[in-house]
Amino acid sequence: MCQSVSIRHFQQIYPNEPELCRIESLTPAVDWQTIHSNHRGENAFDFLDVGSVKRPLSFKPLRSPMLLSGDEIIRQLGDKLVIDPFDPEQINPNSYDLSLHDELLVYEEVVIDAATPNRYRRLEIPSEGFTLQPGQLYLGRTAEYTETRGFVPMIQGRSSFDRLGLYINPGGSLGDVGYCGTWTLGMHCVQPVRIYPKMKICQIYYMTLQGQVQDYCSDKYQNSRDIQPSLIYRELGGDERDDQLELNFGELLHGNTR
Structure with a gap:
């Protein structure tokens, strides 16, 4: 199952990270299975509820810890x-x-x-x-x-x-x-x-x-x-x-x- 999260829910989870996510596409998500497979493994949540339309959500990825050279x-x-x-x-x-x-x-x-x-x-x-x-x-x-x-x-x-x-x-x-x-x-x-x-x-x-x-x-x-x-x-x-x-x-x- 694909997860969805409202903007308000997202703000409650990350109150201090307003820039953590952005909407990648304004096209309504029709083919959920295809979109879910494209986003699987990349996002904590797959879709963002905007009114009655579900749109794919893309987190700015958390930076992996890096080793100083x-x-x-x-x-x-x-x-x-x-x-x-x-x-x-x-x-x-x-x-x-x-x-x-x-x-x-x-x-x-x-x-x-x-x-x-x-x-x-x-x-x-x-x-x-x-x-x-x-x-x-x-x-x-x-x-x-x-x-x-x-x-x-x-x-x-x-x-x-x-x-x-x-x-x-x-x-x-x-x-x-x-x-x-x-x-x-x-x-x-x-x-x-x-x-x-x-x-x-x-x-x-x-x-x-x-x-x-x-x-x-x-x-x-x-x-x-x-x-x-x-x-x-x-x-x-x-x-x-x-x-x-x-x-x-x-x-x-x-x-x-x-």
Whole structure:
């Protein structure tokens, strides 16, 4: 069956999109089956009721999300995008390589409780490398600080590390428009893997956005320049005054001391 929608119904559905549709033809729709087959898959609704005459309706198609090319990433730097430091050698056809900072964070709890802060320890990645062990979650961060306005930033681990059995942010990370900060990376491996500081660990790429949106304003991870352990406990009723507990030579210290 063909669907039809009145102008008033359409305005109720899209009150803020007056230019979203237009009438393609003023010829009354006589052969509904033919017209329906021509429009199928293109429109959310097939016909627009104008008085007693049904006319074919054509939406201006919603733009599919697009990926910024490497050249476009460079063009947007200083305007909507910030990557600091920026190295032209790390630009790709449609992404930018981000490098690994020289610190890691590991939790020190036998059972990690999502509803409370958890103790953690910091580890340094020396220039000669650090061997990750299976069965352990490591949190690292990018050396680069980024800002993104008007686009959706996405982080994806490099497939070269997948082939070593090292998984960085499995499934990728969806960023928010307006996010500013370094990126915390979750890493685990299926066999011992040696990593090095400053190696290109992941890629950032940018998607276009359609519709009005407010910039990311959450203070949970915004403006971070450090490895950020999970703050999910705040959503589960944890005490907002509690910091993650850094474990340093057997002493429990509140907050970050480095």
